[in-house]
Amino acid sequence: MCADTPDTPTDTPDYKDTLNLPRTEFPMRAGLPKREPGWLARWEEIGVYDRLREKAEGRRPFTLHDGPPYANGNLHIGHALNKILKDMVVRSQQMMGRDARYIPGWDCHGLPIEWKIEEQYRAKGLDKDKVDVVDFRQECRKFADGWVGVQRDEFKRLGVTGKWEKPYLTMDFHAERVIAEEFQKFLMNGVLYQGSKPVMWSPIEKTALAEAEVEYHDKESFTIWVRFSVLGSDDPLLQGADVVIWTTTPWTIPSNKGVVYHPDISYGVYEITGAPEDNWVKTGDKLLLADKLAEGCLAKARVDGWERIGDAPSLDGLSVAHPFAGIEGGEGEWDQPRDFRAAPFVTDEDGTGFVHCAPSHGMDEFELYRDAGMLSEVITYNVEEDGAFRADLPLFGGKRILKPNGKEGDANTAVIDALAQAGKLFARGKIKHSYPHSWRSKAPLIFRNTPQWFAAIDRAVGDGQDQYGETIRDRALTSIDELVTWTPKSARNRLYSMIEQRPDWVLSRQRAWGVPLTCFVKKGAKPTDPDFLLRDETVNARILEAFEAEGADAWYKDGAKARFLGDAVNPDDYVQVFDILDVWFDSGSTHAFVLRDREDGSEDGLADLYLEGTDQHRGWFHSSMLQSCGTKGRAPYRGVLTHGFTLDEKGMKMSKSLGNTVSPADVTKQYGADILRLWVAQSDYTGDLRIGPEILKGVADGYRRLRNTMRFMLGSLSDFSEADRVEPAEMPELERWVLHRLAELDQTVREGYDAYDFQGVFRAVFDFATVELSAFYFDIRKDALYCDGDTARRRAARTVLDLLYQRLTTWLAPILVFTMEEVWLERNPGDDASVHLTDMPQTPQDWRNDDLAAKWAAIRRVRRVVTAALEVARRDKVIGASLEAAPVVHVRDAEALAALKSVTFEDLCITSAIYLTGDPSPAEAFRLPEVEGVGVVFERAEGEKCQRCWKILPDVGRHAHPGVCARCAAALA
Incomplete structure (x- = not known):
């Protein structure tokens, strides 16, 4: 028509x-921003989610377990992407015949919330440490609850279905009880231990952090080259020589306990033959350097001339003097000779070929001296929890690595000045490099040796659930390959390599808002003693009963220790632990109190799918895997889906400072939530998404x-x-x-x-x-x-x-x-x-009907040539509409011609008539290069225009109704 x-x-x-x-x-105009809230209200009124559960009774379940967002702040576009993907999974599985359940949840404990309450206290002039801890925790609970309400409404506005009136919260009393119970399994099965080793430490937040809580940003650091005098050599070449080290953390020099080298690196002795009078390096100085790095190091020292005077003799049996040995005001702190030994982690890729060791502030050095059985000799406790040197440390007491606002403190400059005063500074500079920062405070981190609680991931788990391995690591790696489907498949490699290489899990945090490590240690016992940790099922049961009724606050109430220990042991013989659990342990335990314990959870306590962003390979996917392998013996999920991050239209990371953020609320106000959902559906979520x-x-x-x-x-x-x-x-x-x-x-x-x-x-x-x-x-x-x-x-x-x-x-x-x-x-x-x-x-x-489809594919190929020819005639104003045409179509292929003649081809081409022939196409025929053997010659339709259907036909005007064709006359009759 x-x-x-x-x-x-x-x-x-x-x-x-x-x-x-x-x-x-x-309506053609959707008006989604105004109309969508009405449908949301209607779904809530008729109870769509609960009615689906009734309808789905007896169906095969499908459970997507919600990775809990943090209850702090309005939603960003990454939240929207994540929840919309989850909703599309749940709804599609439901509509394909499954019982698809979705219980939204929130992560409610942890430092960001605690930090907000501390900010409120500081604004009021209050000291958090002087507030009753239970009162403080109640403030944190109230804050989290407020944001749960805000975010719930924002998620619902995106059209996300689920059990919104009964979500799971990690701060619910039952959840806190189960988190404590899962921790007690680690306590009882032998993987929990207390150790003192360097961990990522936030001086601003005064707590240890896990790798999942760390992000890397560029940071400008001091970089220094320092001289350690060689001791104990009879070789004239080494007498009076200095070993040179390089570091980007000058503040670790006061904690130095040794210098290490690599036995396979070529070292030389270099003598300075010329230097400015005011230079730190003087004419006649002898220096030990890796040959590959010597020229670059000497250039940094700004010397006028130097000579390699020989290969470094054997370095075995030497020791070195700390650069502060004998320094005025040092009070003998650094006068003892420092260790000097070979180490496998030394390279000649950068630096000097020698590495200074402060085992309290670096894992490589810690493990070196641990394996040598020397930890007790080399561990220091020079740095306090706020990043300040201990008050009684000579020369540097009270100096801070970072200021309370996260900016550079005075510790590095104090150390550098002291090195210059001692004549041990070889060169100095600054370097911009990728450096770990807290993802919460955004402040730089340090490595700091502190007593922490760990889950051993290579120790046999004494729970008898060894089908997939005896250790947490073995169980996790087996689960990754044998039990889990990965979307995309490459996600498997990322988590596998992370778990394959990761150290033991740091479980403890030195904060207040969270689930405590519900354990007791024996006074005077060492962590290696068999009776160091109290393992008593009756005590554990009392704790869990109290948490179920009162929440984890019960741990902090007056008389808690006596209440829980009862008559099992003498309370005076034990110390109650007040560290809190890593929040990743909280969220990693959610499978237990959601999938296992809820009626609408999962029949076997396992999820069909975990779905989060790529950052959760080191976050929730990771911690859930470790936690479940420690308590269930296997992964808590059968499938994992990973999506990318959201970027702006240019592919830039979104930032408020750049003004390129996209708010879900703004999109729904302008376009409606369906447009945001359609953006998700049209995007390849396996990579980063632009919006x-x-x-x-x-x-x-x-x-x-x-x-x-x-x-x-x-x-x-x-x-x-x-x-x-x-x-x-x-x-x-x-x-x-x-x-x-x-x-x-x-x-x-x-x-x-x-x-x-x-x-x-x-x-x-x-x-x-x-x-x-x-x-x-x-x-x-x-x-x-x-x-x-x-x-x-x-x-x-x-x-x-x-x-x-x-x-x-x-x-x-x-x-x-x-x-x-x-x-x-x-x-x-x-x-x-x-x-x-x-x-x-x-x-x-x-x-x-594949045969029919093949026939119609041939018909449509010919039709393309006809419609293209008609478009040319319309463009050239030969016709105004295709019904004015009656083209002649030349088709060389006999089978295609027969197919065309078996249908009303003029109707398919929307012409008033069409003529099909197997004759060869004339030269003037219209052709398309990609459709061989078809030519179209334009002809006008003959007859009059039907005033009802507008076809031009010879019979128009010959019927009972004026001005119409036979078909229209029949319709009118």
Whole structure:
């Protein structure tokens, strides 16, 4: 049917009202920002989530376990990406016939919340350390609860379904009880121990941090070259010589206990032959340096000349003097000779070929001296929890590595000045390098030796659950390869390598808001003593009973120690531990109090899927794996899906300072949540995702095209009833081809959703809806739908439209939750109706017909040539509309020609007539290079224009109704 308005003669009736034009109240303009909240309220009113649970009873469960966001601050676009992906997983699994459960949760303990309360205290002039710890914890609980409410509303606004009225919170009393219980399993099965080793330490937050709490940023550091005098050599070449070391942490020099070298590195003795008078390095100085690095080091020293006077003699049996040995005011602190030995971690890639060792502030050095059995001789406690040197440390007492605001303190400069005073400074400078920072305070970290509680990941777990290995590490690595499906598959490698190389898990934090390490240690006992830790099931049970009733605050109440120990032991003989658990242990334990303990959890205590960003390979995926392997003997999940980070349109990291952030709230206010969800579905989440104004505009344009497709279907089905339905066998080939495509797509959609390939699902459905339907099938069948009477052809087309409607709305409902609800309710009104209470309909596979599809692929190839030829005629203003044409189509292939003659090809090309021939194409015929053997010669249609359907036909005007063709006359009759 022509889209142009015809020139209707004045004596011809206006047939417009006789057409079957689409009728629908479904608006072209969505108005999502205003309308979506109404659907949210309606879903809550009719209880969609709970009704789905009733409907799904007896189905195979599917459990996506929610990685808990932190209850602190409004949502950012990364939160939205994560929760929308989770929602699409849950909804698609539910609509494909599973019992898909989703219990949202929040991480409520930890430093960020504690930090906020401390800020409030400081603003009021209060000292946190003078406030009762239970009162302080109650303030933290109240703060977290407030943000849980805010974030819950923000998540719901995105259309995310779940058990919102009963989420899980790590600060719920039962959760705190289970976290303590899971910790007690570590206590009882032998993997818990107390050790003193260097850990990542935040002087600003005064606590140890795990690797998952660390992020790396560029930092400008002091860098110094320092001289250690050689002791104990009879070789003239070494007498009076200095070993030179290089470090970017001058503050560690006061804690130096040795210098190490590598036995395979070539070292030389270098003598300075010329130097400025005011230089730190003087003429005649002898220096030991790695040959590969010597020239660069000497250049840093600004000497005028130097000579290599020989190979370094054997370094075995030597010692070195600390650069502060004998320094005025040193009070003998550094006068003892320092150790000098070989070490495997020394290289000649940078530095000097020698490494200064402060085992209290570096793991390589710590492990070297641990393995040598010398820890008691080399461990120092010079640095306090706030990053200040101990008050009684000579020369440097009270100097700070960092100021309370995280900026550079005075410790480094004090050490450098003292080295210069002692004549031991060789050179100095600054370097910009990647350096660990706290992801909360954003301040730099240090390595600091402190007593901490660890979970040994290479010690046999004494729990008898050894199917996948005896140690936590072995169980985790086996689980990764044998029990877990990874999406994308590359995620497996990342977690495997992290767990393969990781050290023991630091469980303790020196803070107040969290679940305490519920254990007691014997006074006077050493950590290596067998009775150092109290292991008593009765004591454990008392603790758990109290936590269930009162929460973890019970640990801090007056008389707690006596209450829990009871008469099991003499309370005076034991010390109560007040460190709190790493919050990653909290979230890593959620499988126990959510999947295992809740009625709506998981039947076997395992999740079908964990879904988080790539940073959670070192975070939640990691800690959950370690925790579960220590208590269950295996991974807590069967599948892991990882998504990338969100970037701006240029691929830059989002930052408030750059002004390139995109707020989910802003997007929903401007476009609606469905556009944000569509952005997620269109993106490849396995990499980083870009978002910004232009990208969202493009998403909205695509949405409008899809909405137009749905609107056309609704309008054409306005009065469709079961009486109009036609069986597939009675349909024309074109309709049966559409059914074939539906059968193909049904498989694509289901396999795609099962593989969490939302981009693939949406792209397949969108292309089908906008290209194969709107631009092909709908375009062809508009004429029959609008102009036919009650014909078999029109009934078949409307039957297909109904089948399309049933599938497109349910296929797209997990993605466009609001729009598909609107589409659904247009045809399925009712107080408790919802597309989200509906499953995807089963699509008969006998609709598939590959032979028919091949035939129609050939027909469409020829049609492309015809429509391209008509477009040229329209462009050249030869015609105004395709119905003015009656082209001659030359087709060389006999089989293709027979296929074209078996259908009404003029209807497919939307022309008034068409002539098919096997004759060779004349030279002037229109051709497309990619479709061989087809040529089109333009001819005008003969006859008059039907004033109802606008076809130009010879019989127009010869029927009872003036100005119409035979088909329209029959419809009017």
